[in-house]
Amino acid sequence: MTKTLPTDDLATQHEQLGRAVTKIISDYAATLDSRKVTSSATPQDLLKIFDEPFPEQGIAAEEILARFTDEVLVHAMQVPSPRYFGQFNPTPLPIGVWADALTSVLNQNAGAWRNGPTSAMIEARVLRWLCELVGYGPESFGTLASGGTEANLIALKCARDRVHQTAVQTGLRSASGDLTVYASDQVHFSIERSVDILGLGRASLRKIPTGPDFHIQTDALRKQLDEDRKAGAIPCCIIGLAGATSTGVIDPLAELAQIAVENKCWYHVDAAYGGALAFSSRHREKLNGIALADSITFDPHKWMFVPFACGAVLVRDGGRILRDACDITPEYLNEDRGGADVEFDFFRYGQMGTRRFNSLKLWMALKFMGRQGYAAAMEKQIALTEYFARRIDELSDFNRMNDIETAVCCFRFLPLEYVSVPGGEQDRLQQKLQQEIERSGEAWIHTTVLNNRRVLRININSFLTERRHIDDLLELLVRTGKTVA
């Protein structure tokens, strides 16, 4: 392979690189199940490996790919492994992986219709499909986003601007009261970050307590709304969770919609993870009420197995709302062309200007899987999580923390001798167990905090995970538990 700019042999260079990368990827896929999920390298080891001076002269592509295989890949977290039970990071669909090479070679600037006519059309199409999936009507619209955090930011900007209509021009100083935002104490951190970015201040977020099922307590929500209004605040947005980050559970979405109407609040549902339940006729009723939301965050890069990054925000009442919140028409893009460049200029609908053609991998994934393929995959994953939960319930040293509403199960390791020790000591035991499992490389699980106590957590987000992987995990938990207790 050449190490110079491929001005004369572009096709040859692509062919050589494509062959080499195909081999790296298929070799990787063949060894995925037997590979350790984590590397034993410490941050210090890795710092040393990648501590290099600024590259002065170019080197050959082979050498770069060898560095990838020998150093980047081996010390990565093996997220695609069937034994990775971590956050909402999926095993990526092969069609999605290769879609990313196709996306990059075309390098459409998908923000503007003119710089990507087909990318604009395909983004519009996949958003239409997502809107239909959640039950929105034909006037709904949306935009892809870098992820749920940006999607939540855009939705909250729409909420802010509806309640304080001069905010766009004159900012928040002119508001006649503090704008307040409501979500359960299980809310994703991106909401707190977003209210800060939007100039509302982190203190404007009211974290409402949850009950034993980790659903928002709607009585407490109503009480807080009344108190805030009496104190001069302007309730701005109520947020429901459909697939909470820690437990995967779903708030009472229809009841929250009612409270939002009563309080003239924007209603946003963060369904970044759980939105995909809509594929399954068996599970979609868990989302009842979601179509009443003014906006929905739905990340195809979570439970739709699309490689990062592919988030989305959907808006029930149409693209006009997003454009009013986001559009600033620059002169170099303001050429008249029969309206198409306005309607399909996605840079007008969100935070991003330039955007990658991320809709391609989503379009390909939806075609490859179809509604039925997705339904089957998630039904299997929920069933596996229920199986895990039942097995945990049978083990006297483990306590389950949540009902299985999606594919997340939180639990604690509490052998008899730990039941009465101080909570801090119990917490350290969970961390020790997590760390030992991480060190083994046989699986990866992680921890979160529920009711101020550290707990263990698994999420099944790999379509490669089978019952035998769950059995292995249970055996690993019991075996490792004995060494740390």
Added chain:
Amino acid sequence: MTKTLPTDDLATQHEQLGRAVTKIISDYAATLDSRKVTSSATPQDLLKIFDEPFPEQGIAAEEILARFTDEVLVHAMQVPSPRYFGQFNPTPLPIGVWADALTSVLNQNAGAWRNGPTSAMIEARVLRWLCELVGYGPESFGTLASGGTEANLIALKCARDRVHQTAVQTGLRSASGDLTVYASDQVHFSIERSVDILGLGRASLRKIPTGPDFHIQTDALRKQLDEDRKAGAIPCCIIGLAGATSTGVIDPLAELAQIAVENKCWYHVDAAYGGALAFSSRHREKLNGIALADSITFDPHKWMFVPFACGAVLVRDGGRILRDACDITPEYLNEDRGGADVEFDFFRYGQMGTRRFNSLKLWMALKFMGRQGYAAAMEKQIALTEYFARRIDELSDFNRMNDIETAVCCFRFLPLEYVSVPGGEQDRLQQKLQQEIERSGEAWIHTTVLNNRRVLRININSFLTERRHIDDLLELLVRTGKTVA
């Protein structure tokens, strides 16, 4: 190829897809120079092609790839063509294209050290290199972003929070005066969007007039700052442009730094496009003063030929500033692990939560090109732009609008009979010429507005562009001009 989930034959499916995609990409590369740059399909044609019902059952990958080749690719804007002279959208480096497949198969969640140990290290490394490149010291830090728009948003958040220190907690209502932001009238629209998002209001952006060279008029800037302060506003941020969107020119960066110090303002340089001049010893002096900026936007997906999306924001005084602006530590990520997971958790430093491992393609591109490769590529592109400008100067029917500071040239088509007609008629002539060239498919150029008049604009951002492509473009301009005048 299978049309079911590849639970048993993951490696085979990757191998088949990799072979097919390699063929699509190398065939595409081989025909790039002879291909029409634009498709003649109308928005209505495209809407029809992609107007499909929700996919119920999955289809085979071959069928999906055939749709890509026959419909997505052919009707795309051929951004990678040597005859695409559009916005700052580069021909992507092959190593960058294939890096995206590698990125997707590993699917690291590069936001958190634990979910991507090597992605965290590589992101830190490429940011260190970019900081060195612009002349920042060892305490500087940064974060990758979805693009310049997000990078500008993050930088302005740092500026806002430094001037109004309680903004993070209590928002903008508590500010004792309007926070104002200053940039030339050539500023990118993302700045106006950002001040709106941040709660300052679009009216807080002061667009300072530019002189005949399209550089900011610093006298006018000083005057506006004085007026605003007298009126009770709090000047917050001064922005310098290094590679303005319309003309590619560079503001007097060192003088702006001085004005920012005098006015206790944050100083931000939007070098999304022009930052790459730092690679060239011949051109880097144009950036003199850039290292005095508090923050810099620098997009490798512009003049570094990295496929979308790969933007960056760099901060002179270190990561603490970014963390204070952005970090909200969620409990499920708040596990102690010797500090590494904090220092390398990039979700703490920007807007995004989950993030794609975009540093991989940048790391590979820098290794492949080296400083010398980048310097040679951009020196050639600037020389080609200077050549184009000289040739335009020789044509009596064309007027050049800007000095060539980067690889952008704006010009007008004004044959003798149009010199004295109303400006609106002159504008329509530029649009007509642009549209006829677009229709021909022989090249793509676009228009912008300077001094309230429509002008034609080219940017050379393909490393495939040679002198013969410029000669063809000039011939096309003259030939098409005769048909529209």
